[in-house]
Amino acid sequence: MGARGPSTARTCCTSTRRAIGGSTMHWCPSWRRNTLMADKRLDDCLSTRGGHLFIEECDTLELLRQFGTPLFVLSEDQIRRNVRRFQVAFQSGWPDGPVKVLPAAKANWIPAVQCILAGEGCGCDVYSPGELSVALRAGFPRELISVNGVPKDREHIVRSVAEGVRLTIDSVEELDVIHQAAQDLGRTARVRLRLKPAISGFVQHSDFSAEGLVPTDVAAMVYKGGLAFDDVVALGRRILEMEGVELVGIHEHHGRHHPSTRYWEEQMIAFARELGRVCQALGGFQPAEIDIGGGFAIPRDPFNAATDYTEPLQLGALFALSKGMVLLGSEARYRVIARLIDTIVSHPNQEPAPSFEAYGEACTRTLRRELPRHGIDTRGLMLQLEPGRAIHGDAGIHLATVCAIKAMRQPIRWKLVVVDTTEFWFTGGRYEHHLHDYLFANKTDAPLVDKADIVGRSCYGDRLMPTVPIPEVQVGDVLALLDTGAYQEVSMSNFNAMPRPATVLVTGSRAAVVRRRETEEDVFRRDLLPEHLQGGERTA
Structure with missing residues (x-):
């Protein structure tokens, strides 16, 4: 240690x-x-x-x-145990190529924590210039550092190209800056494109929305991360003709909308379908690496557990009852309200999330079935994932x-x-x-x-x-x-x-x-x- x-x-x-x-x-x-x-x-x-x-x-x-x-x-x-469980769970289901865990630095970017992860052989998903600094100091391999996020300012992009880390493109405006930086530095910038596949097979409510019930596929589409199909194809065609910029992979990340393995199965189906469309539009391009992002729940999953979607109705009924009892006088009104309040009690989530092994099995089984159906050769294909909360929570x-x-x-x-x-x-x-x-x-x-x-x-x-x-x-x-x-x-x-x-x-x-x-x-x-x-x- x-x-x-x-x-x-x-x-x-x-x-x-x-x-x-x-x-x-x-x-x-x-x-x-x-x-x-x-x-x-x-x-x-x-x-x-x-x-x-x-x-x-x-x-x-x-x-x-x-x-x-x-x-x-x-x-x-526990951090080390979690990393190792993810690595084993996904690698055992993905004999086609290497598996790399790139924990999201945003979840816990304390330098000591990042040194632990680098020592475990992980990569690192970073968002900001500060997180990139932490990742570089921790000693992660440059080719396993993914610079994600939108927007990325010019200085952040230039530094990323100079350091030789992966750039995950998430806006049309980034490519010209990346190309210019590669030319100025005399380096090859290795990039991935971030997709936003529609998870049409999963319409249960998204835990991202505490304000009301929103279907997961809709919530994922309106989130700022990811590029539309037409933009991805246009960027990909430009990159394939560029000198100094190499398209090495495809990325997606929808986040923690739902804890179930079925959510992940449907997400992988959607990813494979969108990836196949993109690669076909790019003349049969085959990625060297794919990244499925993160959003895996932790065992005692606290995410959105404070939300009760029936609460507005309950409070509305209490308000109406309280207002209607004003005529009874304050003593009688408070007596009834006190009895109702005595029934109120909250409990943390008591249903455990699926195990890391269950997530690994669901994702790899679905990808191995769906990717070949859409023209993607999985032989030698590197599979990456970016658990954050599940590693550290x-x-x-x-x-x-x-x-x-x-x-x-x-x-x-x-x-x-x-x-x-x-x-x-x-x-x-x-x-x-x-x-x-x-x-x-x-x-x-x-x-x-x-x-x-x-x-x-x-x-x-x-x-x-x-x-x-x-x-x-x-x-x-x-x-x-x-x-x-x-x-x-x-x-x-x-x-x-x-x-x-x-x-x-x-x-x-x-x-x-x-x-x-x-x-x-x-x-x-x-x-x-x-x-x-x-x-x-x-x-x-």
């Missing part, structure tokens, strides 16, 4: 480290609901021991004592401390548990309407006897967990939000001028800071005062 620096690495307990290779443990949805949690393993990296939550061999309470609260924690071993947890408890008893009953974190440190999850699984890290063996809103520290409502079951909670207890390794820490903001928390990487029984806790000085480091505002000067 590599040495850890003596200044930040610490031992969390004396247990020996568990081997990470060949793990077959999967999460079971009944791991804690309505039961006392005795010592047991929750998944490959989480366990409970003596009423405490452990990540790998580290007691989470000891991590808080050493590194402070709140705290993001990542498991190095269940490798991370977030620990926060209970700071206050507020209980309303009249005229309705409502409890708030206030913790020292905030939704502004889970921006990605708020956009995706996550509802994370959770437990209290110092009371994993306590029964769930109450319910409460768990709220954060910002001046917003900051409703982290809406009306969820809780044990008997006290100030000083530790909340653990699970599956926070992807898109959360890397999307934090400084709302309310709050310094952002630290991130610790656990490796077996050792822990090291990989992103330090911010100070107030860090928060204001970019701010400048114009000269006329310095020294308390007032303007008219």
Whole structure:
């Protein structure tokens, strides 16, 4: 795993480290609901021991004592396990050619994390110039770095050509810039074209839309990523006639619309069909590599779990009833409303997503059947995939401390548990309407006897967990939000001028800071005062 620096690495307990290779443990949805949690393993990296939550061999309470609260924690071993499972799952189903996992850097671009992935032989899907810098420093092979996204500015494109990484073209405007950069630098730019195939065989609702029920095929078509067929063909014809630009592959990425394997089967059918159309229009072009993107769900899938599509109807009925009872007087009205509110309770998703192995089987089986039907020769064809949330999601947890408890008893009953974190440190999850699984890290063996809103520290409502079951909670207890390794820490903001928390990487029984806790000085480091505002000067 590599040495850890003596200044930040610490031992969390004396247990020996568990081997990470060949793990077959999967999460079971009944791991804690309505039961006392005795010592047991929750998944490959989480366990409970003596009423405490452990990540790998580290007691989470000891991590808080050493590194402070709140705290993001990542498991190095779980990241490695996830990568290896994806590699084996897809390679076993794709004997035709090599398989390469290119985890999406956007999901977790912490440099230490990217070094782990580079060490595992992965490639890297990058979006921004900053992510490209991280990928280059981590040591990924240049030919396995895919620069994606729209728009790409000129400097980003020129640098990508100079570094010899793959450019995945996602706008018509990019090609001329790429061609000019290749000529100026005397290099060959190797590019892929990003398709947007219509997933006409999958019309179930998309989890991307929390506002209402939208068919997945429509939601995928209106998303900004990917090129229309006519644009792809026009670009492809130009590239095939260009000097200094080589078309090496075809790419697609629709993202996490639905957790099912059937979604992936239909997506691969659509991709193969569109790929065949493009290659036929390009005179029988055969790609050297195809990239199916990402969007694979993690086991305790929190994506859009906070959304209840019937909720507007329920709230509308409650409002109408409440308004109609005004004539009864406030006491009678609140009595009825209180009884209705007492029935409200939320639960995280309790249906596990398909395994990585199931995703691999569905994708490779479908591609091997469909690609030859559309004229694509799979012999020697490299298959690439870009899992982000599935690599990092269940490798991370977030620990926060209970700071206050507020209980309303009249005229309705409502409890708030206030913790020292905030939704502004889970921006990605708020956009995706996550509802994370959770437990209290110092009371994993306590029964769930109450319910409460768990709220954060910002001046917003900051409703982290809406009306969820809780044990008997006290100030000083530790909340653990699970599956926070992807898109959360890397999307934090400084709302309310709050310094952002630290991130610790656990490796077996050792822990090291990989992103330090911010100070107030860090928060204001970019701010400048114009000269006329310095020294308390007032303007008219």
